[in-house]
Amino acid sequence: xxxxxxxxxxxxxxxxxxxxxxxxxxxxxxxxxxxxxxxxxxxxxxxxxxxxxxxxxxxxxxxxxxxxxxxxxxxxxxxxxxxxxxxxxxxxxxxxxxxxxxxxxxxxxxxxxxxxxxxxxxxxxxxxxxxxxxxxxxxxxxxxxxxxxxxxxxxxxxxxxxxxxxxxxxxxxxxxxxxxxxxxxxxxxxxxxxxxxxxxxxxxxxxxxxxxxxxxxxxxxxxxxxxxxxxxxxxxxxxxxxxxxxxxxxxxxxxxxxxxxxxxxxxxxxxxxxxxxxxxxxxxxxxxxxxxxxxxxxxxxxxxxxxxxxxxxxxxxxxxxxxxxxxxxxxxxxxxxxxxxxxxxxxxxxxxxxxxxxxxxxxxxxxxxxxxxxxxxxxxxxxxxxxxxxxxxxxxxxxxxxxxxxxxxxxxxxxxxxxxxxxxxxxxxxxxxxxxxxxxxxxxxxxxxxxxxxxxxxxxxxxxxxxxxxxxxxxxxxxxxxxxxxxxxxxxxxxxxxxxxxxxxxxxxxxxxxxxxxxxxxxxxxxxxxxxxxxxxxxxxxxxxxxxxxxxxxxxxxxxxxxxxxxxxxxxxxxxxx
Numbered sequence: 001x002x003x004x005x006x007x008x009x010x011x012x013x014x015x016x017x018x019x020x021x022x023x024x025x026x027x028x029x030x031x032x033x034x035x036x037x038x039x040x041x042x043x044x045x046x047x048x049x050x051x052x053x054x055x056x057x058x059x060x061x062x063x064x065x066x067x068x069x070x071x072x073x074x075x076x077x078x079x080x081x082x083x084x085x086x087x088x089x090x091x092x093x094x095x096x097x098x099x100x101x102x103x104x105x106x107x108x109x110x111x112x113x114x115x116x117x118x119x120x121x122x123x124x125x126x127x128x129x130x131x132x133x134x135x136x137x138x139x140x141x142x143x144x145x146x147x148x149x150x151x152x153x154x155x156x157x158x159x160x161x162x163x164x165x166x167x168x169x170x171x172x173x174x175x176x177x178x179x180x181x182x183x184x185x186x187x188x189x190x191x192x193x194x195x196x197x198x199x200x201x202x203x204x205x206x207x208x209x210x211x212x213x214x215x216x217x218x219x220x221x222x223x224x225x226x227x228x229x230x231x232x233x234x235x236x237x238x239x240x241x242x243x244x245x246x247x248x249x250x251x252x253x254x255x256x257x258x259x260x261x262x263x264x265x266x267x268x269x270x271x272x273x274x275x276x277x278x279x280x281x282x283x284x285x286x287x288x289x290x291x292x293x294x295x296x297x298x299x300x301x302x303x304x305x306x307x308x309x310x311x312x313x314x315x316x317x318x319x320x321x322x323x324x325x326x327x328x329x330x331x332x333x334x335x336x337x338x339x340x341x342x343x344x345x346x347x348x349x350x351x352x353x354x355x356x357x358x359x360x361x362x363x364x365x366x367x368x369x370x371x372x373x374x375x376x377x378x379x380x381x382x383x384x385x386x387x388x389x390x391x392x393x394x395x396x397x398x399x400x401x402x403x404x405x406x407x408x409x410x411x412x413x414x415x416x417x418x419x420x421x422x423x424x425x426x427x428x429x430x431x432x433x434x435x436x437x438x439x440x441x442x443x444x445x446x447x448x449x450x451x452x453x454x455x456x457x458x459x460x461x462x463x464x465x466x467x468x469x470x471x472x473x474x475x476x477x478x479x480x481x482x483x484x485x486x487x488x489x490x491x492x493x494x495x496x497x498x499x500x501x502x503x504x505x506x507x508x509x510x511x512x513x514x515x516x517x518x519x520x521x522x523x524x525x526x527x528x529x530x531x532x533x534x535x536x537x538x539x540x541x542x543x544x545x546x547x548x549x550x551x552x553x554x555x556x557x558x559x560x561x562x563x564x565x566x567x568x569x570x571x572x573x574x575x576x577x578x
């Protein structure tokens with residue numbers, strides 16, 4: 001006799017196969033969805049109607065099995081396949097893919113969600129966001145650009161906005177100092193004068209003297225106009241156009257006051273002409289610096305040794321201005337002696353903490369030869385950007401052995417005063433004369449040669465681009481050539497990723513059976529590596545889905561035959577009763 005139960009058995013099969021078609025259709029529809037994970041539906045039997053539970057074997061019987069009739073099929077559940085899809089290169093550094101386990105972490109209106117789709121872009125505030133606007137999470141950096149892990153934050157990459165400068169810390173030099181050059185015998189000599197004091201000078205010069213270092217500048221007599229003062233308070237003395245070796249010296253100005261003395265002027269000359277007065281006497285016994293001969297009133301300016309230290313000042317280079325009349329040249333200047341000795345000058349650029357370029361002049365002068373024990377060279381480091389008393393920022397000696405190799409400390413510590421510039425002060429850096437590939441030697445040559453081979457520090461630069469490394473580190477590239485770490489992409493793993501619930505837009509949320517998210521960095525705790533400029537493709541296997549589609553369609557058709565066959569039997573039963 002036909003049974004109505006068969007109708008419901010067939011109906012359960014229709015429902016289950018229809019839902020299976022939904023799952024298969026969803027998989028096929030998302031074959032081109034970035035990082036899509038396919039699902040499969042699993043079937044299980046419904047409860048069975050038990051007609052007999054069976055009997056055990058007896059002495060005369062062999063026992064019987066249960067007698068049960070199934071009541072149809074049901075959906076056991078769906079399973080998501082989190083196997084990684086293949087990677088496709090895009091060339092856009094904003095596109096990211098995870099090669100291995102893990103999920104990107106995103107923030108949606110304060111909720112922490114997870115995705116494998118790395119189609120990220122920057123919004124109008126330079127936050128890295130998903131195509132749906134969820135903010136990508138990661139770790140930031142401190143003031144020294146070191147990644148600070150532990151606290152998630154929005155990843156912000158301000159391309160075109162972020163600026164950066166870096167102070168110089170090291171400069172490496174290379175070249176050869178001509179050990180065959182001549183040892184200096186004297187420095188340059190320049191004379192200002194002769195000058196004398198007015199008869200009304202207070203204090204008056206001592207007996208037999210024309211001037212004293214304590215004589216006030218306003219008490220100096222004008223050589224061209226007896227009885228009149230050469231200068232008055234409020235006027236300025238400017239040294240302009242002077243040279244040191246072949247290099248122009250930066251202009252310097254001194255303002256005369258009522259109490260200014262000759263000694264004050266001598267100190268100004270030393271600073272203006274960058275004369276090092278701490279090196280001891282020159283080989284001829286003269287002392288470098290400006291000095292007054294009281295008996296003659298002549299101001300003598302002795303330069304340091306070496307041709308690059310030879311001072312060239314003419315009368316026209318010393319200008320007295322600020323008075324009632326036109327500017328004048330108050331001093332008669334003569335240079336009876338120029339400096340000699342092997343010497344070389346090289347210039348280089350360093351940068352302070354604000355990225356301001358600073359000029360560094362380094363002069364090297366052969367000081368002595370020690371027979372078979374090598375040579376000694378004296379260095380003079382100057383900077384017109386030094387905001388201290390003068391431009392001289394360092395001097396000392398370097399020794400080279402008989403093979404021309406530097407001995408002792410191969411680096412020079414230099415500091416530049418940047419007071420009032422807004423930059424960190426002092427700006428300290430090192431000049432290195434040794435290096436892994438090249439350095440400075442002292443061998444016999446025709447001429448000395450010296451140059452800055454490399455140096456750090458940089459002027460102002462703007463963030464131009466970025467890249468993401470395998471460990472998620474975001475490295476920014478600036479227009480000044482610097483690179484800095486801007487942050488690190490964070491990833492999450494789960495004990496049971498199949499337990500996550502899909503929220504649409506390729507985004508997942510936690511669920512009771514997924515476990516809590518374990519936040520870490522790529523390549524840690526079993527997570528995969530980040531591939532920049534690539535996207536993960538869908539892991540849908542079309543050939544498998546088409547086979548599943550045929551099976552589901554066959555199952556649906558077969559279930560419909562159960563219903564039609566049962567209906568035919570019911571019709572025949574009803575026909576008997578007519």
